[in-house]
Structure formats: C-alpha cells, structure tokens
Amino acid sequence: MNTTISEIPDRFAIQTSALTRQFGRLTAVDHIALKVRYGEIFGLLGANGAGKSTMIKMLTTLLPPTSGSAEVGGFDIVQSPSEVRRRIGYVSQLLSADGALTGFENLQLSARLYGLSKPEGKDRIRDALNFMGLTDSATRLVRTYSGGMIRRLELAQAMLHRPAILFLDEPTIGLDPVARHTVWDRLLDLRHHYGMTVLITTHDMEEAEMLCDNIAILHTGKVSVMGKPDELRASISQDATMDDVFAHYAGGAIHENGMFGDVARIRRTAQRLA
Amino acid sequence: MLRFIRETYAIVAVELIKLIRDPTELVSRAIQPLLWLVVFGQVLAHVRGIHTGQVNYLAFITPGILAQSILFSAIFYGIAIIWERDLGVVHKMLVSPAWRTSLVFGKAFAAGFRGIIQMVVIYLVASVMHVSIRLDPLILLAVLGSVMLGSGIFATFSLIIACIVKTRERFMGIGQLLTMPMFFASNAIYPIAMMPGWLRIAAQFNPLTYLIDALRGLVITGGTSIYGFGVDFAVMFTIFAVLLFIAVKLYPTLAE
Ligand SMILES: Nc1ncnc2c1ncn2[C@@H]1O[C@H](COP(=O)(O)OP(=O)(O)O)[C@@H](O)[C@H]1O
Ligand SMILES: [Mg+2]
Numbered sequence: 102m103n104t105t106i107s108e109i110p111d112r113f114a115i116q117t118s119a120l121t122r123q124f125g126r127l128t129a130v131d132h133i134a135l136k137v138r139y140g141e142i143f144g145l146l147g148a149n150g151a152g153k154s155t156m157i158k159m160l161t162t163l164l165p166p167t168s169g170s171a172e173v174g175g176f177d178i179v180q181s182p183s184e185v186r187r188r189i190g191y192v193s194q195l196l197s198a199d200g201a202l203t204g205f206e207n208l209q210l211s212a213r214l215y216g217l218s219k220p221e222g223k224d225r226i227r228d229a230l231n232f233m234g235l236t237d238s239a240t241r242l243v244r245t246y247s248g249g250m251i252r253r254l255e256l257a258q259a260m261l262h263r264p265a266i267l268f269l270d271e272p273t274i275g276l277d278p279v280a281r282h283t284v285w286d287r288l289l290d291l292r293h294h295y296g297m298t299v300l301i302t303t304h305d306m307e308e309a310e311m312l313c314d315n316i317a318i319l320h321t322g323k324v325s326v327m328g329k330p331d332e333l334r335a336s337i338s339q340d341a342t343m344d345d346v347f348a349h350y351a352g353g354a355i356h357e358n359g360m361f362g363d364v365a366r367i368r369r370t371a372q373r374l375a
Numbered sequence: 376m377l378r379f380i381r382e383t384y385a386i387v388a389v390e391l392i393k394l395i396r397d398p399t400e401l402v403s404r405a406i407q408p409l410l411w412l413v414v415f416g417q418v419l420a421h422v423r424g425i426h427t428g429q430v431n432y433l434a435f436i437t438p439g440i441l442a443q444s445i446l447f448s449a450i451f452y453g454i455a456i457i458w459e460r461d462l463g464v465v466h467k468m469l470v471s472p473a474w475r476t477s478l479v480f481g482k483a484f485a486a487g488f489r490g491i492i493q494m495v496v497i498y499l500v501a502s503v504m505h506v507s508i509r510l511d512p513l514i515l516l517a518v519l520g521s522v523m524l525g526s527g528i529f530a531t532f533s534l535i536i537a538c539i540v541k542t543r544e545r546f547m548g549i550g551q552l553l554t555m556p557m558f559f560a561s562n563a564i565y566p567i568a569m570m571p572g573w574l575r576i577a578a579q580f581n582p583l584t585y586l587i588d589a590l591r592g593l594v595i596t597g598g599t600s601i602y603g604f605g606v607d608f609a610v611m612f613t614i615f616a617v618l619l620f621i622a623v624k625l626y627p628t629l630a631e
Contacts, residue, residue, distance in 0.1 A: 158630070163630040164630070193463040193467065199389070199462075206389070210385055210389055211471070214471040214473045215472065216382075258467070
C-alpha cells in the first residue's frame, strides 16, 4: 500500500515516549515508544488484555498516563488536551452511537459539540451520510440499524470535523464479513479523500494485513515487534502468514487469549451488533 | 459564553428529543406524587395531628411533594449516565473539545425539564383537590426557576455519585439509601418546628429543605417561607455551584 499523502517531514502524527499506565499493580501499558507518520494507517495488534484500548484512551485524552509522554497532532496529551481533541476523531470499541436518536440526530450532536456552524454542519452531515451510504436511513432510530450501519455512522461522526488523526478501537469486532469489508472500504476511501492518519487496534490479522502500512504487536503492555506486515512475515519464515506472526509475537495463538471480563464484553458488543 | 450556550444546547436538545420520544418514564414518575397527595395527604388532613399554621395540611404538603418528585426524578439521572458510560456515549462526549462544564451543565439543565413536567402534574392534581395555587405569572416564573434549580442540584448530585460508584447495582443501592432519609429529614410533610432537635439539625444541612421552603412561600396561597427567599436561593445557588464544580472534575473519570 503506497501512501500518496503529503507528509510533513520530521513531524509525526503520533509520537509516544515511555508511555505507561498502571491500574493498581497491573501495568496495562508499559513504557511504549512509537511513532506514526502523517497519512499512515497504523495497526496496534494484540490479544485481549494486551493494552490496546488503554493505549488509545491515553492518546485520545480520555485516560491520564501514569508516566511517560505522548504528542498527538503536535500537542502534548497532558499539557494541551483540548488542542489534541480538536485534531482527533475516535470510535470506541463500544457501540457509542445513541440508539434512542436517529442517525441524523447523532451527527447533529457531533456537529454541535465540535462547533461547526449551522450551514457547515448541514453540508457535512449530508456528505457524511452520503459517503457512508446512510442517506436513506438517516431518519430512522439507530437502534434499528445493523451493526455495520452503526459502525459506519460512528465513522461518519468521528470524521465530521475533519480530524487529522482517527483512532479506531476494534472497529470491525462482531461484524459479519460483508459488513467488515464495507467498513474497510470506507476507511481506505477516507484516507484517500482526506489524507487522514489512522490508528486502528485489532486482533484480526486479515484486517491488519488489509489496511495497515505499519503495525506494532502488543503483548502484556509492551511492544514485542514493530514493522510493515510483509517485513514481519519475512522475519519468521518465507511462507509465514500473519497468524504465524501473531502467534510468534503476541504470546500464543489468537483465540486462546482473553480473560473472562474481556470475553464477556466482546460478547455483549457482538450481541448488540447481531 | 456563546460557545457555552451552544454546547449546553447540544446536550439539552438530545435529552429533550429522548424525553418526547419516550414519555413512559415521565408517566411512571408522576404516579408517586399523585399517591402522596391523594392518599397520604387526604388521610392526614383528616387526622389534623400536624399543625401547619394558616394553610391546611394538603396545601402544606403540596410544595413538599413537588420537591420530593423533583428529587426522585433527578436523582436517577445518575443511572442514565452510567448507562451512557456502558454504551460508550460518555467517551464520545469526552473526546470532543466541548467544555466539560457545558457537558455537565447541559445534563443539569435538561433535568430541569423533567422537573417542570412533574410540576405541571402536581399543579393539576392539587387544583383538582381544591388546593389554592397561586397563578400570577411572576410567581409562576419564580416557581419554574426553583424547580430548575432544584432539579439541577439533585441531578448534579446524582451525577457525582454515578462518577464515584460507576456501576448500576451500586448506584441503585446508594440512591435508595440517600433519597429516603433526605426526604424524611426535610420539611416536606411536617414543619421543622415539629421535629426533634437532632432531626432539625439534619434538616438544616439538607438542600431539599431550602427548596421546599422556597416553594412553600411561592406555590400555595397563604404559604410562607420560614428562612426567607434570599436565604433559600442563596443556599441553593451555592450548593449548585459547588456540586457543579465537583461534577465537572469527576465526569471525565467516567471514561477511564
Ligand atoms: N479501568 C480499568 N481498571 C482496571 N483495569 C483495567 C482498566 N482498563 C483496562 N484494565 C486492564 O488493563 C489490561 C489491558 O486492557 P485493555 O487496554 O482494555 O486491553 P485490550 O484493549 O488490548 O484488550 C487488562 O488486563 C484490563 O483488565
Ligand atoms: Mg480493547
């Protein structure tokens, strides 16, 4: 995948240094240093509980780090959180669109919270609905949407203010293959149209290979390896698959991992999507 | 300031849409005050055991029941916030650059609309039961203000508790634990003068007491505020400001 987006030399969209977060005695994110270039799709991979969501929550200013530092869009996440917030979009691993509102009303809320003027908001909402293929469902309550539609609506919400950097936490979890491919297509289009930088977490190897220019595999809060997907495959053996890469670096096969709480949460998300 | 209004409006608009779309909760919340007025109020009015000065007992408790229903409908705001947290709605609000003060104030303001609906219900029931209600526009405006302020206080209080306990089960427990004592340690259904000394002291630290005192002076013909409106509103505004300050500090921890 070649990036055609104008990159700002010497500046990174995301840059962390020894970023750490503890919950009591548990170190969920442990001295992580990474750099993400503008225009890149960067994948944060790892089994359940590896620290992916904790990482994203820190970078999106939702969770203060215990130690270390990070810059997002050129601003420090602790010193200038509101500057960071202005430059980012976020889709959480939960389904955060409000089921009691219509698709249009969800977008309107975002437009208002991000301070778009009325005509500007209107235009962008129309474009976003169009882009995500939701124009016909705009006046329906979101609780009647399919999982794939909700995800696309959330993407639309997250990009309404044209953020430079988009954070997506397991955006295709629980989706069927068709819905999943639609989300991928929209994402690649978004990058193509707006040159957005995307940081995406997943534990799906196909997704990582399909979308990401670079990936980092997390294991118990640490980066166990970082690089381009084909480089990582080559580092294992000639005909290694991404699953082999994952098994090698993420401490075991994908499906054996995950604690009960994580599994229960994923089931809940999957049920809402069903 | 303009930005604050715009962001607050964004939150209030959402709450209003939901309220209008699904009024079942409002209806069920209106039943309780109805029972208090129609059953409890009437029975005790016949007993004549509680000396309520110039006004009869039913008129006396009308402002108290209004305040109670404001408390009960606002206090469960916390549940809604916890629900929003579980869904990830809170996270979406908090990654936006909107001021945290607007987000919290918007919730408090929206709670006021629920309070106003309770007010309408109670005014109707009380009128049917021949309680003499004051209807001059300025007085009504003052009642509206008190209802909004009271709702804001209890909704913000509830939000703070939600931020601390974070789960629905725990919130339910604490909600029950706090609301009933608050109700009984107030002048809602008996005058402060009748209370034993310890309860009188408790009532003086209870925000509900000041809301009821103000409402008693405003809602019914011949009713009087014991502390005076100045004191009532000063206390309520101070409490609201302090609670708002705390809630704005705690609200972001919901996304952690
Ligand atoms: N708010 C929290 N309080 C306590 N522990 C947490 C909290 N959030 C996450 N953790 C723990 O931190 C670890 C990493 O979690 P998370 O970042 O959600 O992993 P992932 O997203 O990779 O599945 C897990 O062990 C999880 O249980
Ligand atoms: Mg996660």
